[in-house]
Amino acid sequence: MRALYPGSFDPLTLGHLDLIERASSLFEGVVVAVLRNPLKTPAFSLEQRLHQIRQATGHLQGVEVGSFEGLTVSFAQQQRTEVILRGLRAMSDFEYELQIAHTNKSLAPDVETLFLATAVHHSFLSSSVVREVARFGGDVSHLVPTGVADDLTRLFNRMNSSQNRNG
Template structure:
């Protein structure tokens, strides 16, 4: 199908769970726009530019994927990229309530934009950016959870 989908997130940093969703999504969608959010209300470890760069490096081998930073409402970003779908990941039942609320609000803001959900491969279901940063901050090995360039950036950041 010739469909474009936006996969939004903070990606602070992008993990193997995120890249797994993009890789599997690329089998369904001709174009995936990874939207790295700047207005998250979160204190991020990496700047927007760093998060975009790391995501681009981690996804450089996936055809049809572009990575770009954005600010403002997600529905506006989706429209700007001529997409009508938002891709989100569900790791556990605990993610569902929050994601359901977000998708309902986005639908209220723009009824022409739909949200779709993928679950990660079982090998990645427990990975979160927060846990990865905590492990790296405490000197642990994160090589199973992130790409080599992200691992290097985490080591540098937490030295």
């Protein structure tokens, strides 16, 4: 059985990576799929996010990395995955994720949604929190894979030096 783990991954966190690692031991294959959302302006380009995920998951068997736009459930069917994997950090995540799971089930009855609880030590972690910490010069090395931490440092150093020149 194959699973799809969709998200924006902007950036990939150690919480995301923990779910991918756990899923790789539960399923024959895991497709990690980055959503291309034209309504959002991500910190990292699609290509950068795909590279970051490939770099962080290179040690795992059966993990594929790709991107999609449109409905997640349509991409799940296209990829022949039977399960959409979602991580839950708190009860507030559950309400939103349950609504999406029911919507997906109404669109594709053959695709299941599986929720995995985030590891306790990653339960506070989100991509937006990581971006904020990095934006203000905080150490994110314990929140994201090494390559991602380096990319965040470069990104915000570049942005801060540009603002200092213009401001």
